[in-house]
Amino acid sequence: MVELKRTRLSVRREQALLLGVMLPADKHRAAKPLAELASLARTAGARVVGEVVQQLKRFHPSTWIGRGKAQEVHDRAKSLDADVVICDGDLSPAQVRNLEKITDTKVVDRSELILDIFATHARTKQARLQVELAQLEYTYPRLARMWTHLSRYEGGIGTRGPGEMQLETDRRLVQRRIRDLKRELGRIDARRQREVKSRGECFKVGIVGYTNAGKSTLMNALTDAGVRVEDQLFATLDTKTRRWDLGDHGEALLSDTVGFIRHLPHHLVASFKATLEEATLADLLLHIVDISRADAIEQADAVMEVLEEIGCRDKRILAVFNKVDAADDETALHILSERFRNGVTVSALKKQGLDRLTEAVVAELQRDFAELVVTFPSSDGRLAAFLFEKGDVLERDDQDTVTQMRVKLHRRFLADLSEHDGVEVRVSDGKEEPRAERY
Ligand SMILES: Nc1nc2c(ncn2[C@@H]2O[C@H](COP(=O)(O)OP(=O)(O)OP(=O)(O)O)[C@@H](O)[C@H]2O)c(=O)[nH]1
Numbered sequence: 001m002v003e004l005k006r007t008r009l010s011v012r013r014e015q016a017l018l019l020g021v022m023l024p025a026d027k028h029r030a031a032k033p034l035a036e037l038a039s040l041a042r043t044a045g046a047r048v049v050g051e052v053v054q055q056l057k058r059f060h061p062s063t064w065i066g067r068g069k070a071q072e073v074h075d076r077a078k079s080l081d082a083d084v085v086i087c088d089g090d091l092s093p094a095q096v097r098n099l100e101k102i103t104d105t106k107v108v109d110r111s112e113l114i115l116d117i118f119a120t121h122a123r124t125k126q127a128r129l130q131v132e133l134a135q136l137e138y139t140y141p142r143l144a145r146m147w148t149h150l151s152r153y154e155g156g157i158g159t160r161g162p163g164e165m166q167l168e169t170d171r172r173l174v175q176r177r178i179r180d181l182k183r184e185l186g187r188i189d190a191r192r193q194r195e196v197k198s199r200g201e202c203f204k205v206g207i208v209g210y211t212n213a214g215k216s217t218l219m220n221a222l223t224d225a226g227v228r229v230e231d232q233l234f235a236t237l238d239t240k241t242r243r244w245d246l247g248d249h250g251e252a253l254l255s256d257t258v259g260f261i262r263h264l265p266h267h268l269v270a271s272f273k274a275t276l277e278e279a280t281l282a283d284l285l286l287h288i289v290d291i292s293r294a295d296a297i298e299q300a301d302a303v304m305e306v307l308e309e310i311g312c313r314d315k316r317i318l319a320v321f322n323k324v325d326a327a328d329d330e331t332a333l334h335i336l337s338e339r340f341r342n343g344v345t346v347s348a349l350k351k352q353g354l355d356r357l358t359e360a361v362v363a364e365l366q367r368d369f370a371e372l373v374v375t376f377p378s379s380d381g382r383l384a385a386f387l388f389e390k391g392d393v394l395e396r397d398d399q400d401t402v403t404q405m406r407v408k409l410h411r412r413f414l415a416d417l418s419e420h421d422g423v424e425v426r427v428s429d430g431k432e433e434p435r436a437e438r439y
């Protein structure tokens with residue numbers, strides 16, 4: 001039995017050797033294949049001391065990379081004095097074990113690295129519980145000595161028996177903790193859903209996008225939210241909602257939330273579903289794309305994949321091409337403008353293009369309203385009161401027995417009108433403008 005080196009997976013202050021595999025499908029990343037892993041590693045607090053990349057047709061089933069390459073990684077790790085090898089992919093527990101054995105160095109995979117970042121950045125109670133749940137489900141079963149991580153739930157570790165009995169106790173403890181966490185998260189989620197409902201009829205706009213795309217910067221530029229902005233990945237792990245003043249058009253509620261990344265670990269998506277949903281419960285999503293990046297298109301695609309995974313395929317989405325001030329190559333912008341028609345180009349940092357963005361959002365908000373001519377018996381005082389309360393009455397014409405009102409009303413109330421007797425409703429604005437696309 002190999003003694004695993006993975007007693008703790010945090011890579012803070014450790015010297016990291018990055019390890020990547022280029023499959024034939026990864027050609028677009030050829031220029032800097034490990035750039036993203038390097039920023040993840042740095043965000044987690046590691047110092048990157050070297051990189052090894054192997055071109056492969058497929059992953060090696062037992063060692064992830066080829067065996068010869070693994071030996072090379074061993075030598076590099078020793079000469080660079082690396083504490084940890086961080087792999088740009090998700091390895092099976094057996095692959096980790098075998099790779100650790102050959103390299104004689106701690107091995108951490110990409111999901112574990114992301115989970116570690118989430119654990120360090122989580123500030124709210126909900127975020128902390130969500131991370132813990134994801135770690136219990138993904139990381140802990142892969143640790144060499146699970147119980148050292150569980151000791152805070154149950155007495156000291158000295159009282160436990162060895163071997164199988166230990167493993168059994170650990171498993172039961174993990175199961176119990178998972179159950180408790182799910183229950184507690186369920187309670188927080190129910191409270192949050194009540195909160196979202198109580199926000200009622202206000203137009204809800206959610207900001208989504210790849211991590212570090214500038215979501216929080218945009219949130220701060222549009223409202224006085226004062227959200228933390230950092231040039232690092234996953235600075236934001238919870239959701240903040242603020243009122244956004246739309247001038248003559250009233251206001252919307254704007255939500256900023258956790259960013260997406262390609263191959264977001266599945267356990268994180270599941271655990272953070274409630275947080276992700278908060279933004280996605282919106283009437284409109286602003287998809288922020290950092291167009292100053294060479295891989296802007298791949299990032300945009302990854303975001304669309306996660307949106308699909310959390311059930312947002314049919315949402316209205318408005319693309320926002322951010323960081324135009326830093327974009328020196330317009331190719332990505334051209335391609336993305338073709339793909340996401342109605343996109344708006346901005347610089348959240350320099351506050352450029354925000355008026356156009358506001359106009360585009362107002363146009364979306366307006367589409368939820370219909371201008372109607374409603375004719376009804378004058379005796380129906382309830383209907384008149386309803387129209388005044390819920391709508392914007394533009395004209396009123398009282399005749400002997402009937403009243404006619406021209407009113408702007410949210411489409412969700414159309415059904416309510418038909419419940420009244422003797423009402424005739426005519427849509428007075430027939431024009432259909434192009435709208436934010438549904439994917
Ligand atoms: N040049 C430039 N930089 C920007 C712009 N918008 C944001 N940034 C920078 O991009 C970095 C990330 O910004 P954030 O607003 O924290 O990004 P985020 O999408 O909220 O990131 P996470 O919460 O970590 O997912 C910061 O260093 C910002 O200053 C922009 O329009 N132009």
Ligand SMILES: [Mg+2]
Pocket residue numbers: 215216217228229235236257
């Ligand atoms: Mg943020």
